[in-house]
Amino acid sequence: MRLLKLQQYLTMHHALLISEPANIRYLCGFTGSAGSLLLTKEAIFLITDYRYTATATEECTGQPLHIICRDRANESLAECIGRLTITSKTLFIEPNHLTIALFQELTDTLTQFNILNIPNWLAEMRACKDETELAATRQAVQIAEQALAWWLPQVQPGMTEASLATLLEEKLFALGAEALSFPTILLSGPRSALPHGKPSKRQLQRGDFLLLDFGAVVAGYRSDITRTYFIGEASERQRAFYQAVLQAQQAALAVAGPGVSGHAVNAAAQQVLQASGFGEYAGEGIGHGTGLVLHEYPLMREGCEVALQPGMVVTIEPGLYQDDFGGVRIEDDILITSSGIEILTKSPKELTILCA
Structure with a gap:
């Protein structure tokens, strides 16, 4: 399983936020246009909203992940991540696939994390x-x-x-x-x-x-x-x-x-x-x-x-x-x-x- 293979790169101190749609599709099969994958050593979450929860359930059958439905009107992505039970200290992100506004939101809200750019793990996996x-x-x-x-x-x-x-x-x-x-x-x-x-x-x-x-x-x-x-x-x-x-x-x-x-x-x-x-x-x-x-x-x-x-x-x-x-x-x-x-x-x- 690709998700489990990627998870092996992580230690107990690491979390990984995947925002690039092609990477999300590659890892779990989800094709919706609004979604993020959050991986820790202990758990994997697919965060989406009401428009794509049914799609996620259908396309991610058999995947070792939890589907999280975010209320877009009342909860930001960073706030959603913040309410999940995560003990990691470092959050890897994909800088080429984040807007400046979203990056600022993550850094302002998720102050418990040291936010770093992801190593080349996914590019090498997909190659x-x-x-x-x-x-x-x-x-x-x-x-x-x-x-x-x-x-x-x-x-x-x-x-x-x-x-x-x-x-x-x-x-x-x-x-x-x-x-x-x-x-x-x-x-x-x-x-x-x-x-x-x-x-x-x-x-x-x-x-x-x-x-x-x-x-x-x-x-x-x-x-x-x-x-x-x-x-x-x-x-x-x-x-x-x-x-x-x-x-x-x-x-x-x-x-x-x-x-x-x-x-x-x-x-x-x-x-x-x-x-x-x-x-x-x-x-x-x-x-x-x-x-x-x-x-x-x-x-x-x-x-x-x-x-x-x-x-x-x-x-x-x-x-x-x-x-x-x-x-x-x-x-x-x-x-x-x-x-x-x-x-x-x-x-x-x-x-x-x-x-x-």
């Missing part, structure tokens, strides 16, 4: 996926790739970025996605140099780059795939741009595996990009973990000494982005195994010209 998490991830990948295969023949010059993005998103939902991993990035021509730009009303033209970054969510778990295509034709420079990114990704994939640092994987890709003559246009970093949120631990970039471990699902996504010319990114989701890697995303990556 390595179990079989249930991997099954959801594989299904999310499958839906994304089925949608992509259906969508590619629909692309025609004159269509807008926004309309093409909508077309793809509708197919993702039709195939069973419960949500989008993130708002679809679909950029054409010079706009493809925007690493995370939004689809616009720009119409596709012959000779354009077409960069597509998207994903599906299944049971909370995300896929994340990027492919870059060409509309009608590709110039010699465009082809060289593309091949440099593809070779950089292949170099990173060849290095990735258990025990290898994020820094080393990134360095393998950057070495290729710098040698290509396009190094000044290289994007920063090579990838990130995925799961219940899009960017999870580890974030793989220069200086990342985190060693990849079996069970981690990470992206490998080098890119080149030149203003007023265009951009290329190629991204796969990979699973770190005990002996190497498994590339989860199978969509072709060879240079592809659409509408030729």
